[in-house]
Amino acid sequence: MRIKKPSEIEFSPELEALLSSAAAPEVEPRVRAGIASRLKTSLAPVRPLASTPLLAGEFAAAFIVLGGALIAMMGTRGIFALSMGRAAVLLAGLTAGVALVSVSLALAMAPGTLRRISDAGVAGILAAGFLAVAALLFPWQPSAAFFSEGWPCMVSGLAMAVFTALLFTWLLRRGAPFYSGALGGTVGAAAGWLGIAVLEFRCTYQSAPHQLVWHGGALLLAIAGGAILGRRAHASRRMAP
Amino acid sequence: MLFSDPPAAAVRSASRRAEEDYLRVLMTRYQSGEPSAVDELVRALSPMLSRFFASQYLSLADIEDLLQNCWLRIHRARHTYRADEPLLPWIFAIARHSKLDAYRKRRRIGSREVLMDQLPERSAEPPRESPLLGLLERLPDSQREVLVMLKVIGMSLEEVARATSSTTGAVKQKAHRAYAALRRMLEEVR
Numbered sequence: 001m002r003i004k005k006p007s008e009i010e011f012s013p014e015l016e017a018l019l020s021s022a023a024a025p026e027v028e029p030r031v032r033a034g035i036a037s038r039l040k041t042s043l044a045p046v047r048p049l050a051s052t053p054l055l056a057g058e059f060a061a062a063f064i065v066l067g068g069a070l071i072a073m074m075g076t077r078g079i080f081a082l083s084m085g086r087a088a089v090l091l092a093g094l095t096a097g098v099a100l101v102s103v104s105l106a107l108a109m110a111p112g113t114l115r116r117i118s119d120a121g122v123a124g125i126l127a128a129g130f131l132a133v134a135a136l137l138f139p140w141q142p143s144a145a146f147f148s149e150g151w152p153c154m155v156s157g158l159a160m161a162v163f164t165a166l167l168f169t170w171l172l173r174r175g176a177p178f179y180s181g182a183l184g185g186t187v188g189a190a191a192g193w194l195g196i197a198v199l200e201f202r203c204t205y206q207s208a209p210h211q212l213v214w215h216g217g218a219l220l221l222a223i224a225g226g227a228i229l230g231r232r233a234h235a236s237r238r239m240a241p
Numbered sequence: 242m243l244f245s246d247p248p249a250a251a252v253r254s255a256s257r258r259a260e261e262d263y264l265r266v267l268m269t270r271y272q273s274g275e276p277s278a279v280d281e282l283v284r285a286l287s288p289m290l291s292r293f294f295a296s297q298y299l300s301l302a303d304i305e306d307l308l309q310n311c312w313l314r315i316h317r318a319r320h321t322y323r324a325d326e327p328l329l330p331w332i333f334a335i336a337r338h339s340k341l342d343a344y345r346k347r348r349r350i351g352s353r354e355v356l357m358d359q360l361p362e363r364s365a366e367p368p369r370e371s372p373l374l375g376l377l378e379r380l381p382d383s384q385r386e387v388l389v390m391l392k393v394i395g396m397s398l399e400e401v402a403r404a405t406s407s408t409t410g411a412v413k414q415k416a417h418r419a420y421a422a423l424r425r426m427l428e429e430v431r
Contacts, residue, residue: 027291031305035312036283045274110321111338112330119406141351176316177318177336 035221037133049175049205052113056099062171063098063164063194070160070198078203086137090135093133094197105168108183109175113171119182123189123223130196130219134211141207149205150214157195157218165226185223192222257395264328272319283312289329289394290336296377297340298388311339315353330403337386337404344382376426384419387412 039111049055079087104122107113117125170188176183196215203215264285270278287308294307314335322331377385389403391412399418402409 027287027301027305027308031282031308032287035287036280039279039283039312039316040276040307042316043274043279046272048272050324051323051325064255096291110323110326110331111318111334112326112332114399114403115406115408116407175321175336177314177321232386 001148035092049110052103052106052110055109055175056102059105059168059190060098060140061103061170062167062231063102063190066164066167067194067197070194071201074156074202076200076201078199078206079201081204081206089133089137090200094193094200095131097129097193098197099124101186101193104186105172105190106187109172111177119180119186122214123185125226126189126193127216127220127223130193131212131216134216135208138206138211140209143205143207143210146209146213150210153199153203153205153214154218157192157199157215158221160198161188161191161218161222161225163191163193164194165222178234180234181227181231185227187230188223188226189219190217191226195222197221252430261328265324267326268319268322268328272322287312290332291390292393293333293336294340296385296393297344303343307339307343310343311336314339327400327403329394330400333390333394333396333400333404334406376423379426380419380422384415384422387415388419391416 013038048135050058080088082090100122100167101115104117104119107115108119165187172187199215199218203210252287267278267282267285271282276277290308292303294304294311297400299307315332318335322328377388380388387401389406391405396404398409398412401407401412403413403424
């Protein structure tokens with residue numbers, strides 16, 4: 001076969017034809033029959049997954065119910081201490097984050113869905129979005145009790161994130177056949193987002209350094225923890241066929 | 242122009258749509274638990290899947306193992322398919338994970354193997370039609386995968402984007418890079 005000049009390859013019908021006629025190894029009919037008979041041994045009717053909007057609604061509802069319960073338990077002094085404008089910006093940002101993670105988790109339920117934003121992109125948008133809003137919205141006031149005021153926020157934020165991650169993992173169990181580091185990161189981001197949402201309602205330390213380090217830190221740790229656990233879950237699952 | 246000339250694309254897309262509709266019906270019957278749908282689906286999709294796995298340059302035995310493993314995963318995840326979504330991206334998303342997991346497993350086993358004085362003969366070499374096709378082996382995995390789905394399997398950009406959990410822009414970029422790399426390699430060969 002004549003090989004065309006390299007510059008022609010991109011437009012070469014010859015290369016197109018060659019690639020599209022690439023030889024498929026002939027799998028023996030007995031192998032295909034074996035596969036089919038093995039599948040038929042456990043063949044039963046299944047109920048297909050609900051639509052993506054419905055699943056996204058389920059995740060959002062779970063987020064709101066759990067978040068609402070935690071806010072009711074922990075109080076709302078923080079949000080009421082903010083000016084109307086700041087509170088509105090913060091609530092709008094938190095709502096947008098809930099919508100983003102809900103849709104992302106719903107898309108992860110079924111393989112082969114079209115993604116506008118990757119899992120890593122979702123985690124990145126949430127982290128960067130929160131850090132940017134916190135840096136711009138809150139005053140840069142130093143505090144003498146930076147550590148003693150901050151660590152309880154991070155611990156409680158992470159504790160809520162762990163609880164939320166368990167809930168979302170349970171909700172994902174019906175779909176999401178490939179639990180990966182990327183999906184784990186999204187679950188971690190969703191869980192961390194709920195943690196900081198509750199903190200924003202409760203916490204009265206409204207300075208940018210506190211928000212960035214302790215609230216933002218809880219979100220970043222939740223994302224990292226989710227990604228690590230997701231990779232481990234994937235590694236343990238792939239041992240099985 | 243890179244992805245196909247318009248008349249050929251129109252003919253191919255019309256036949257692909259009919260094929261896709263047929264496969265969707267089969268998949269819905271499979272979800273309803275019809276045994277005949279299993280036979281038909283396995284017969285219709287296995288050649289495409291084995292082509293996809295063959296891009297890893299595995300022996301026929303390895304391709305058959307991978308195929309069986311992939312079908313078991315498809316079986317377990319069959320409830321996650323929705324009839325209003327295209328089928329091939331769903332199938333190839335699962336196939337891609339099967340392939341990646343098998344590759345990681347081979348690499349893990351390979352890292353623990355002890356070298357022997359004399360290597361046993363390989364049971365079967367993958368078929369290579371031409372030196373040009375062999376050049377595909379030298380492409381990075383992600384580019385080869387995209388090129389194989391687009392050109393060997395005949396999927397559209399959007400279908401490949403769905404199967405690889407990526408965007409159409411990213412798929413297009415990988416295909417361009419793969420073509421450019423193929424051109425460079427051919428230049429070296431010549």
